Amino acid sequence: MIIGLPKEVKDNESRVGLTPAGVKALTHAGHTVLIQQSAGDGSGITDSEYVAAGGALVDSAEEAWARADMVVKVKEPVAAEYGFLRDNLLLFTYLHLAPARELTKALLDSGTTGVAYETITNDRGHLPLLTPMSEVAGRMSVQIGAYYLEKVNGGRGVLLGGVPGVDPAKVTIIGGGVVGTNACKMAVGLGADVTIIDRDLDRLRYLDDIFGSRIKTVASNSYTIGEAVAQSDLVVGGVLVPGAAAPKLVTREMLKDMNRGSVIVDVAVDQGGCIETTKPTTHSQPTYFVENVLHYGVTNMPGAVPRTSTFALTNVTTPFAVTLANRGVEAAIKRDPHLRRGVNTYKGKCVYEAVALDQGIEYTPIDSLI
Numbered sequence: 001m002i003i004g005l006p007k008e009v010k011d012n013e014s015r016v017g018l019t020p021a022g023v024k025a026l027t028h029a030g031h032t033v034l035i036q037q038s039a040g041d042g043s044g045i046t047d048s049e050y051v052a053a054g055g056a057l058v059d060s061a062e063e064a065w066a067r068a069d070m071v072v073k074v075k076e077p078v079a080a081e082y083g084f085l086r087d088n089l090l091l092f093t094y095l096h097l098a099p100a101r102e103l104t105k106a107l108l109d110s111g112t113t114g115v116a117y118e119t120i121t122n123d124r125g126h127l128p129l130l131t132p133m134s135e136v137a138g139r140m141s142v143q144i145g146a147y148y149l150e151k152v153n154g155g156r157g158v159l160l161g162g163v164p165g166v167d168p169a170k171v172t173i174i175g176g177g178v179v180g181t182n183a184c185k186m187a188v189g190l191g192a193d194v195t196i197i198d199r200d201l202d203r204l205r206y207l208d209d210i211f212g213s214r215i216k217t218v219a220s221n222s223y224t225i226g227e228a229v230a231q232s233d234l235v236v237g238g239v240l241v242p243g244a245a246a247p248k249l250v251t252r253e254m255l256k257d258m259n260r261g262s263v264i265v266d267v268a269v270d271q272g273g274c275i276e277t278t279k280p281t282t283h284s285q286p287t288y289f290v291e292n293v294l295h296y297g298v299t300n301m302p303g304a305v306p307r308t309s310t311f312a313l314t315n316v317t318t319p320f321a322v323t324l325a326n327r328g329v330e331a332a333i334k335r336d337p338h339l340r341r342g343v344n345t346y347k348g349k350c351v352y353e354a355v356a357l358d359q360g361i362e363y364t365p366i367d368s369l370i
Contacts, residue, residue, distance in 0.1 A: 001031045001032075001069045001070060001325040001328070002031070002032045002033075002034060002067055002068050002069050002070075003018075003026055003031055003032065003033045003034070003068060003069070003070050003071070003072055003321070003325060004034050004036075004064035004065055004067065004068025004070070004071040004072070005017055005018050005023075005033060005034065005035045005036065005039055005055075005064060005071075005072055006036045006039065006061040006064040006065060006071065006073065007036045007038060007039040007061060008039075008042075008073065008074055008075055008303075009061070009078060009080065009081065010075045010078055010282075010299075010300055010303070011282035011283055011284050011300075012282065012283035012284060012300075012303060012304070013042075013074065013075055013300050013303040013306075014041075014042025014043060014303055014306035015042070015043060015074040015075075015300075015302065015303055015306045015309050015310045015313065016039050016040045016042070016043050016045060016074065016306075016310055017072040017073045017074050017092075017093065017314070017317070018033070018035075018072055018314060018318065018321070019040075019043075019045060019310065019311060019314045019318075020045065020049045020050055020052065020053035020055075021053070021314070021318070022314050022317075022318040022321065023035070023050055023053040023054060023055040024053040024054055025318060025322050026054075026321065026322060026325055027053065027054030027055065028054070029322060029325065029326055031325045032056065033050075033054070033055040033056065034055070034056055034057075034058045034063065034064050034067055034068060035047070035050045035055045035056065035057055035058065035064070036057075036058055036059075036060065036061050036063075036064045037057050037058070037059060039064075040310075042306050043306045043307050043309075043310040043311075044306075044307045045310075061081075061084070062084070065081075065084035065089075066084070068089070069088075069089070069090060070089075070090040070091075070092060070321075070324060070325060070329075071084075071089065071090070071091050071092070071093075072092050072093065072317075072321055073091070073092070073093035073094075074093060074094065074303075074310075074313065075093065075094055075300055075303075076093060076094055076095050076096055076097075076100065076103055077091070077093075077103060077106070079102070082103075082106040082110075085106055085107060085110035085112040086110050086111070086112065087110065087111035087112070088111070089110075089112045089113070090112075090113045090115065090324065090329050091107075091112050091113065091114050091115065092115045092117075092317075092320070092321055092324060093114075093115075093116070093117065094116060094117045094118055094133075094270075095107075095114050095116035095117075095118070095344055096116070096118060096270040096271060097114075097116070097243075097344050097345075097352070097355045097359075098243060098244050098245040098271055098272060098354060098355050098358040098359070099245055099271060099272035099358070101359055104345070104350065104355065104359060104361070107344075107345040108345055108348050108349070108350060109348070111347060111348045112345060113329055113343065113345065113346050113347070114343070114344045114345040114346075115324070115329070115339070115342045115343050115344070116243075116342050116343075116344045116352075117129035117130060117313075117317060117342070118130045118242070118243070119242060119243045119341055119342050119344065119352060120320065120338055120339055120341060120342035121338045121341050122338055123338070127242060128316050129313075129316050129317055129320070129342075130178075130240075131178050131316070132309075132312035132313055132315065132316060133302045133309065133312070133313060134177070134178035134179045134182070134240075134267075135178060135182050135312070136301070136302040136305065136308065136309050136312060137179055137182075137267045137301045137302055138178060138179035138180065138181065138182030138183040138185075138186075138236075138238060138267065139182045139183070139185070139186050140301050140302070140304065140305070141179070141183045141186075141236045141238070141265040141267050141301070142160070142171070142183050142186035142187045142190065142192075142234070142236065142265075143186065144265050144296055144301075145160070145171070145234040145236065145263050145265050145296075146160040146169075146190065146234075148263045148265075148287065148294050148296060149169060149233060149234060149261075149263050151261075154261065154287065154289070154294045155261045155262075155263055155294060156233065156259055156260060156261030156262060157261070158233045160187070160190045160191065160192045160233075160234070161190045161191030161192060162191065167193070168191050168192050168193050169192050169193065169233040169234060170192070170193045170195070170231050170232050170233050170234075171183075171187045171192040171193065171194045171195070171232065171233065171234045171235075171236065172194075172195045172196075172197065172228040172229060172231075172232040172234070172235045172236070173187070173194065173195070173196045173197065173235075173236045173238060174197050174220070174225065174235065174236065174237050174238060174239055174249055174250070174274060175197070175198060175237065175238035175239040175240065175268075175274070176196050176197075176198035176200065176203045176204060176206075176207050176217075176238075177198075177203075177238060177240055179236075179238030179240070179267045179268075180196055180198070180236070180238040181207065181210075183236045183238060183267075184196055184207065184211060184215060187234075187236075188211060188214045188215060192234075194211075194214070194215045194216070195215065195216045195217075195218055195228050195232075196215055196216070196217055196218070197217075197218045197219075197220045197224065197225060197228060198217075198219075198220055199219065199220040199221075201219060204217040204218075204219065205217075220249070222249075225249055225250060225254070226251075226254045226257070229250055229254045229255075229257070229258060230254065230257035230258060232258065232262060233259070233262050233263065234262065234263045234264075234265070235250065235258075235262070235263070235264045235265070235275075236264075236265050236266075236267065237249075237250070237264065237265070237266035237267055237268045237269075237273065237274040237275050237278070238267050238268065238274075239268050239274035240268065240271065241271070241354070242354070243344075243352055243354040243355060244271070244354035244355070244357070244358055245271055245272040245358045246268040246271040246272050246273055246274040247274060248273075248274060248275070248276045249274045249275075250264075250274065250275040250276060250277075251276045252276050252277050252290065252291065255277060255290060255291035255293050256291050258291070258292075258293050260292040260293075261292065261293075261294065262293050262294070263293070263294045263295075263296065264277075264278075264293055264294070264295045264296065265296045266278040266295070266296070266297050267301065269281075269297045269298070269299050270299050273297065275295070277290040277291070277293075277295060278295065278297050279295075279297055280297055280298075280299045281295075281296070281297040281298050281299070282298060282299075283298055283300070283303065283304060286298050320339060320342075323336070323339065324339075329343075330370055333366070333370060334370055340366060343366050346366060346369055346370075347369060349362070349364040349369065350362065350363055350364065351363070351364055351365065351366040351369065353365075
């Protein structure tokens with residue numbers, strides 16, 4: 001199989017879909033890997049390292065896409081890349097299709113097979129290819145929140161950990177999954193007053209066992225969320241419904257009770273956000289205000305720390321890429337039900353039910369097509 005590795009083009013996205021180790025694994029298995037020149041520069045990976053691992057350099061993204069049987073990326077294609085989509089192409093990347101109607105249409109119209117990192121499962125029902133970036137984003141959310149709480153950056157001038165004699169900042173984390181747990185680690189470590197909200201009481205018991213008296217756990221409902229948000233200096237949105245749009249748990253009305261200059265970091269923005277007032281932003285223009293509350297909605301947060309993120313991501317994606325290359329997509333997904341759950345579009349059909357429901361389009365079970 002020929003695998004294409006184009007350079008990412010999303011705003012300030014410096015991650016890359018394969019490391020030299022991944023290229024070596026693919027070429028050792030008899031495949032050809034075409035790497036767009038400078039694709040790894042943002043992650044500190046040189047062209048010479050890719051060549052030493054057995055890869056071949058190509059001059060342009062067009063060539064990397066056009067010659068490939070499978071394209072491996074990090075982020076979903078942007079509009080400028082839709083023209084590269086075609087029938088008989090396998091695209092292996094994050095897709096986050098639920099809120100992305102135009103991208104879904106482009107994939108379906110082109111006949112591209114889209115295998116999404118974020119919907120592949122494991123034996124425990126977890127999302128192993130989403131986990132490392134959720135860890136990064138969760139930890140970054142508190143760093144980012146602390147930065148924007150500074151007055152010069154638009155915040156209300158609160159130090160997250162406070163000082164002796166002055167209360168620390170109040171941090172509310174909505175969602176106790178991977179994002180929420182990692183955000184909690186950072187917020188607790190910085191000395192903040194942390195509340196974490198989740199609807200799963202067993203998860204709250206687990207978090208209580210881990211963090212003990214250093215956090216408060218709250219059962220999720222609209223009343224408790226509204227109360228916590230009103231008292232918060234920083235709110236982190238970490239809600240995930242696999243493959244589907246995130247529920248809007250914080251309403252615009254709730255923001256009116258927050259202090260001027262409070263900060264919201266909605267990590268769920270890739271799936272539409274769990275804050276009603278969330279909209280996607282970029283690293284170039286990351287923030288905006290609604291009801292005097294600063295919102296941060298960057299859709300590729302881990303792209304700000306690309307070297308860490310690239311190596312964390314490819315640790316888990318590369319084995320799946322090798323499987324897809326070795327067996328071909330049809331044989332691979334027939335053999336592996338977890339990989340099969342990663343298929344979102346196939347032969348012009350939407351085969352991931354949550355995406356079809358969110359967009360009101362026809363759903364076709366993948367089992368009926370293979």
